[in-house]
Amino acid sequence: MHAKIVLLPGDGIGPEIITQGQRVLETVAQKFGHQFDFASAMIGGCAIDETGDPLPEDTVKLCQDSAAILLGAVGGPKWDDPNAKTRPEKGLLGIRKALDLFANLRPIQCHPQLISASPLRQDIIDGTDILFVRELTGGIYFGDSGRSTTDGVESATQSMVYSVPEVERVVRIAGEAARKRRGKVTSVDKANVLEPSRLWRSVAERVMREEFPELEYEVVLVDAMAMHLLSRPRDFDVVVTGNMFGDILTDEASMLPGSLGLLPSASVGASGPGLYEPIHGSAPDIAGQNIANPLATILASAMLLRHSLELGEEATAIETAVSKVLDNGLRTRDIAAGGDAVSTTEMGEAVVNELNAA
Structure with a gap:
């Protein structure tokens, strides 16, 4: 398959986690014989700073001409003025409208390796x-x-x-x-x-x-x-x-699973490209520190393959690699429960290694 994928890193930790999502998609392309062409564009606060618009027209046109879009996160305290003429979140509403993305798909799964992270008892959430x-x-x-x-x-x-x-x-x-x-x-x-x-x-x-x-x-x-x-x-x-x-x-x-860092989502329409993203925010307090959890974005990449490119085997390969990484005990700070934590880059590298080893 030859497909064009647009990357919208956005604000805060967005660029860091999108980098890892792209690495995983590149690994899948190489392993399964596909060609993915990547293009990046601005959305959210960074777009306001650069152009005055949270969703520049160039971004819309690029997304409309793509097979799928992988989004990081938008927003942060810098743009939280309630009296501001425009806010980063307007970019999200705008891209959904421009692409007619009328349905949001959000899977909620409790990973058995992290069952203790949930605020609910195991007998209630196990198997959710x-x-x-x-x-x-x-x-x-x-x-x-x-x-x-x-x-x-x-x-x-x-x-x-x-x-x-x-x-x-x-x-x-x-x-x-x-x-x-x-x-x-x-x-x-x-x-x-x-x-x-x-x-x-x-x-x-x-x-x-x-x-x-x-x-x-x-x-x-x-x-x-x-x-x-x-x-x-x-x-x-x-x-x-x-x-x-x-x-x-x-x-x-x-x-229910205990961490926002593991949950992806998809916004899809009747036709055209879908938009895939982690459910968490831009986490500006940890931006640039290489400690954010990239797994939700990596799992969003799997949803992108399954729903927009109809590559179910490749999507399952990513999900299996994430599960194996968790089986091996690797944790970023948000799910480390006081134990040793790996960096954003190290977690992405671990998933890539599992993909290559499969």
Whole structure:
């Protein structure tokens, strides 16, 4: 395969972890006989500093012409002024919109080597394997908003809006994913209170009944789901939900394995390139120190191969190499639990070595 991959290092630790992701992809290309051409572009705070825009048009055009995008992280205290005309996070929203990336895929798996890192008991989380499918370009985050003052009292509004096609397409993503996993879909909403959730529930049930009748399907209210994730996470396979609920629930679920440094994510659409990234932030407090955990970015590279390039064997090879590195006891500072820690570069090198040895 010959594919163009765009790298968006971004801010903070982004450049460090993206370097390791690229090393792993280069190793895969060499080992399996592919050619990956890499191009880098700016996004986030560094783009604001350089161009005044968190998402320059050149970055958008480069991404649109690629097979897939690997993103580091954006943001940091330098750009946190609430009165600023633009913020780094606007670049993320912009690239999702420009590429029509309407579904976020976030796997939550508890690595057996790190089971003790979880804040929950082992008997609760052991065997947890959830894929969250979050609608990404609709809902309250993209609804009309504004402020008004009446009789000296200021108020603010934000609209939650979903259309039938928006719900249909993300539920189809969840159904297709469940067919390749354990055959169960859980739809999360707040239909007892919110009208958009009532639409969501009716559309989701129709799509599942008509297009995925062989799958097990259930509906859970979002407040109950927040509790179930902490009491019985093993019961869930694929979870599909709206933008705001997905944002909150996936952050809660990210704590099940005990470290943000191990969790990748993908943002995909109906066609075109997907965007792959670790779920953690830019960690500006440790930027440039070569101590960040690159494994989430490396695992995001595996998702890139599987979902955008349809290279399942190569993706599995990366995931196996990461597992072997953890089996060998290598840990970066965030998962070392007070023991010896390796550097960002050393962890990336260890994964490359396992790939070459396989």
